[in-house]
Amino acid sequence: MVKKLFIETLGCAMNVRDSEHMIAELSEKEAYELTTNSDEADLIIINTCSVREKPVHKLFSELGVFNKGKKEGAKIGVAGCTASHLGKDIIKRAPYVNFVLGARNVSKIATIIHQDKAVETEIDYDESQFAFKDFRTSPYKSYINISIGCDKQCSFCIVPHTRGDEISIPADLIVAEVRKSVERGAVEVFLLGQNVNNYGRRFSNSDEKVNFTELLRRVSEVDGLKRIRFTSPHPLHMDDEFLEEFAKNPKICKTMHMPLQSGSTTLLKAMKRGYTKEWFLNRAQKLRELVPDVSISTDIIVGFPGESEEDYQDTLDVMRQVEFEQVFSFKYSPRPMTEAENFTNVVAPEVASARLSVVQDLHNATLDEIKHRNQGKLVEVYFEELRADGFVAGRSDNNLLVKVKGSEELLGTIQKVRITKLSRLSFEGELIE
Ligand code: SAH
Ligand code: F3S
DSSP states (O other): OOEEEEEEEOSSHHHHHHHHHHHHHHHHHHOEEEOSOGGGOSEEEEEEOOSSHHHHHHHHHHHHHHHHHSOTTOEEEEEEHHHHHHTTHHHHHSTTOOEEEETTOGGGHHHHTTSTTEEEOOTTOOOTTOOOOOOOSOSSEEEEEOEESOOOOOTTOOHHHHHOSOEEOOHHHHHHHHHHHHHTTOOEEEEEOTTGGGTTSOBSSOOOOOOHHHHHHHHHTSTTOOEEEEEOOOGGGOOHHHHHHHHHOTTBOSEEEOOOBOSOHHHHHHTTOSOOHHHHHHHHHHHHHHOTTOEEEEEEEESOTTOOHHHHHHHHHHHHHHOOSEEEEEEOOOOTTSGGGGOOOOOOHHHHHHHHHHHHHHHHHHHHHHGGGGTTOEEEEEEEEEOTTSEEEEEETTOOEEEEEOOGGGTTOEEEEEEEEEOSSOEEEEEOO
């Protein structure tokens, strides 16, 4: 009898890939099939995020709903970063949960489902060479891990405590994964790590040391591969060699994530980010010079302890100077095990909320201003999504979301498109024959 698996994935791209790994293991070793209906599932997994507090609170109410609706005998498991962080406390608070599997332990999924009340959250566990079975959410692009864990100690961030120390996956394994994906029809790969341009500092055995720039070169040599994306790089490690390779390698998509966090050098120091406002601006400027069409996205935290009006003005100043194409902005949320949890110079919640609104308004105003630069532009779009309204959508090399009238034969192809209609977040265009 086929067993059914329902899996809900929260959080970042790393979690998406971890879920793919778990699905692959469970379908290969335990003959599970995916379902989108939790009520008919034999196994329900929530793959959690713990970067901010809110999703953690939501977890328990959601678990309650799943428990009520589940079919008789179905199991429930909690995986991911909240599993690493709360461990056995999850079973204490929700005794019907059958197992807890940390973000660094997803390779153990096919075993842990048979061990009732098991908790596996070891953060030293080395999964960097684990040969996972294959499962891809999208036939058009493949997520490929290049490292696990994170060696930074940003004072606000729980990730190093849930995903452990950083270990790079050997370059030849990565290149082999890329080849396999291309053979199966993907022309785009998405290289993943918490800090990708720190790649190559530590491998779990004595593999040849390769840095991120060299890894990009090697991946780009794979025949048939057309596009490389990656996330997340760290502004500190954006040296000239890396930016120049990014600029000149035609397979690397011209979109860069530059997580700013704060524009104030004082706060960046308290956050332990390792760079200054000037360094960040210098790197962004160099990037725009080398790649005039580049699209830059960022992460911003407002209301970090000690953030003065002046610090926050520095953040707005960087936003005005760089004109980010995409901004993910958050109110600071104190996290357990982090250094900043003990900082006492707290920013009042209403001040943080007001600052967040201003950041978001400024970003929207910037988008309204810069979108006109795309009028009439010729872009290459990789089509991935068939819409119900007769449109097919995809991303340009520099990450614009573009839709054209068309049907499914466009899916999985890269086409030249002229942009005809502008909006803040997506564009409409016409195919150029
Ligand atoms: N290296 C990872 C970081 C993961 S956390 C990456 O770049 O994807 C993703 C983002 O969440 C961070 O860049 C930061 O902006 C935000 N974040 C992390 N911890 C936070 C906290 N305690 N409060 C608010 N936002 C936080
Ligand atoms: Fe977190 Fe900083 Fe690493 S944001 S994931 S500790 S680079």
